Structures are given as C-alpha cells and as structure tokens.
Amino acid sequence: MRIFLTGKNGQVGFELQRALAPLGTVRAVGQAECDLADEQAIRRLIREWRPEIIVNPAAYTAVDRAESEPKAAFAVNSRAPEVIGEEAAKLDVLVVHYCTDYVFDGHKAGAYTEADIPHPLGVYGKSKAAGTQALSRQVKKHLVFRTSWVFGAYGNNFAKTILRLAGEREELKVVSDQFGAPTSAALLADVTAQILGQYRRWPDRDAFPYGLYNLAATGETTWCDYAKTVVATAWRNGRDLKLQPENILPITTAEYPVPAARPANSRLATDLLRHTFGLRLPSWQEGLEHVLQQLHRTS
Numbered sequence: 300m301r302i303f304l305t306g307k308n309g310q311v312g313f314e315l316q317r318a319l320a321p322l323g324t325v326r327a328v329g330q331a332e333c334d335l336a337d338e339q340a341i342r343r344l345i346r347e348w349r350p351e352i353i354v355n356p357a358a359y360t361a362v363d364r365a366e367s368e369p370k371a372a373f374a375v376n377s378r379a380p381e382v383i384g385e386e387a388a389k390l391d392v393l394v395v396h397y398c399t400d401y402v403f404d405g406h407k408a409g410a411y412t413e414a415d416i417p418h419p420l421g422v423y424g425k426s427k428a429a430g431t432q433a434l435s436r437q438v439k440k441h442l443v444f445r446t447s448w449v450f451g452a453y454g455n456n457f458a459k460t461i462l463r464l465a466g467e468r469e470e471l472k473v474v475s476d477q478f479g480a481p482t483s484a485a486l487l488a489d490v491t492a493q494i495l496g497q498y499r500r501w502p503d504r505d506a507f508p509y510g511l512y513n514l515a516a517t518g519e520t521t522w523c524d525y526a527k528t529v530v531a532t533a534w535r536n537g538r539d540l541k542l543q544p545e546n547i548l549p550i551t552t553a554e555y556p557v558p559a560a561r562p563a564n565s566r567l568a569t570d571l572l573r574h575t576f577g578l579r580l581p582s583w584q585e586g587l588e589h590v591l592q593q594l595h596r597t598s
Contacts, residue, residue: 300499302326303350305333306357310454311397314488315354322495326350330357335379336371345386352495353387354395355380356487358427362401363558365422376426377433384437393440393498395491398511400447400479402428405562412568413445413511421559431511440504442494444487444514444572447565448525450586451484452593457522461529462594465542475523475549479565480515483586490514494576508575513567516583523549532588536595 300323306312307327319325326348333340335357345353359365359375380396387394401424402417417428431443450456458481464471501507520528527544534540552561569580 301350303353305355310451310484311356313453314484318488318492336374338382352393362423366558369422372426377429380430381433384434388438395442398431398445399427400565405564410566410568443511447479447515448481452590461526465540470546472548472550473523473526475521481583482516512572513569515567518582
C-alpha cells in the first residue's frame with residue numbers, strides 16, 4: 300500500500316512512521332516538505348504520489364496562541380483537511396484524520412460519544428471541529444479518530460513538561476478540576492495501523508465502517524493526579540528528582556488563567572471503536588509507564 304503521511308515531526312506522526320511501515324511504502328512529510336497552510340503544495344504532493352491512503356495527524360496545536368492567530372489555526376486545522384478530502388475523493392482513496400476533545404465545552408456529566416454535537420470553547424477546538432466536518436463532506440472514505448491529552452516520548456507534551464519541572468522545583472501547583480484520559484501517541488499509531496490492516500483485508504471497501512470514532516486510553520484522571528503519577532512513576536524507575544508527588548498541589552481552573560478556555564470534562568466513550576474493530580484499549584497508566592521508561596533509558 301502507498302501511504303502518504305503528514306506531520307512526520309509531530310508526536311503522532313513520529314509514531315505513525317513506525318506503526319505504518321509494515322503496511323507498505325510510507326511517504327512521510329513535515330512542514331518543510333508540505334506546509335499545510337499552502338493548499339497548492341498539498342494538492343501537488345498528493346497528485347504526484349497518488350497514495351492509496353492519506354494519514355493526516357498534522358495540526359496547529361498551539362491552543363493558547365490560536366486565540367490570537369485564528370487565521371493560521373483554521374488554515375491548517377480546517378482548510379487543509381478539506382483540501383485533502385477533495386484530492387482523496389478524486390483518487391477514491393481513504394483519509395485518516397485526527398480530532399480532539401477540545402471540540403466539546405466539557406459541560407456534559409458523562410463521557411462524550413460520537414453522537415454528541417461539538418460545542419468548542421476556543422479557536423483551536425473550533426478549527427478542529429470545522430476540519431472534521433469539512434473532511435467528511437468532501438470524501439466518504441474517511442476515518443476520524445477523536446482523542447485526548449496526547450503524550451509521547453517524542454515532542455512536547457504535559458508529561459515531559461512535568462518531568463522537567465520536577466527536576467527543577469520542590470513544589471508545583473496543577474489544575475485538579477479538569478478530567479480526561481492521557482493517551483499515548485504510540486497507542487494512536489498502533490490502533491491506526493491495526494484498523495488499516497483490517498481495511499487492507501476488507502472484501503468490499505465500499506462497505507467498510509468509515510466515520511468518526513473516539514480513541515483514547517482507558518480510565519480517567521485529572522491534570523493534578525496525572526502529574527503525581529508521572530513523578531511517582533519516574534521516581535520508581537530510578538529517576539532522581541527534586542519534586543515529590545505529595546508536593547504537587549491541586550488548584551482550580553480559575554486559579555490558573557490562560558488565554559484559551561479548556562473543557563472541564565474531556566472523557567471520551569470508546570465503545571463504538573472497540574466493538575466495531577474488536578480492539579482492546581489499554582489504561583492510560585500502561586501507556587505512561589512505557590513512555591517514561593523510554594525517556595529514562597534515553598536521558
């Protein structure tokens with residue numbers, strides 16, 4: 300299979316290069332080769348490569364900066380998926396895209412399902428919601444995986460920030476009234492590869508269960524408890540830090556003002572994905588343990 304992959308230097312893109320390699324030939328591009336704000340560059344590369352599958356993890360992910368750069372956020376998160384969808388429809392090929400929990404306002408009491416209507420609080424969430432809608436309008440053969448709180452051994456993320464701060468400080472205050480499931484980039488990549496393997500063997504591609512699926516690790520936590528788990532696990536793995544888990548103190552969202560509002564509830568129900576494709580999703584703690592071990596080995 301010929302696979303065109305964007306965002307090769309991002310957290311998910313980095314892991315996808317590994318996970319997709321057994322499926323065929325992967326043409327992976329980063330911003331230098333394909334600026335997703337340049338729709339002509341997108342069209343040119345897809346037409347030249349003529350892939351059987353397009354996988355698009357690339358995104359504008361600077362949540363707070365998006366509030367002052369809405370044009371840039373919408374260009375990458377909304378217009379680019381639309382263009383990719385247009386080109387994919389012409390080739391009659393599958394597009395895999397990724398979305399975020401930030402498309403919701405977080406006011407729901409329980410976990411969000413695929414049937415829940417997005418109501419984003421900020422520019423980032425609005426641009427991602429618009430991108431999913433635009434892609435689904437352009438091409439029938441699409442899979443959108445909506446996830447939350449992504450982390451990995453590669454790139455910047457909350458877990459790595461906490462590790463850095465834990466080596467510098469003896470006390471830390473972290474928000475404790477936002478709930479979600481930290482999801483590893485490796486899990487996103489591995490599930491994508493599993494499902495694309497099923498797609499490759501599917502007898503009737505027109506009957507494949509395309510659409511939107513929630514994809515997140517099992518379980519839930521808060522940012523504060525997540526930070527405590529990061530530090531406790533790092534200590535257990537032999538990392539020498541200044542910060543002890545008990546010195547990570549809970550604060551409210553109101554006590555930590557940022558330009559972009561975050562959803563208080565980022566729980567995502569994954570029943571549809573698990574039942575449709577017969578997959579088991581590990582706990583967020585399993586993914587975190589694996590990543591922290593990787594980081595410890597390379598530190």
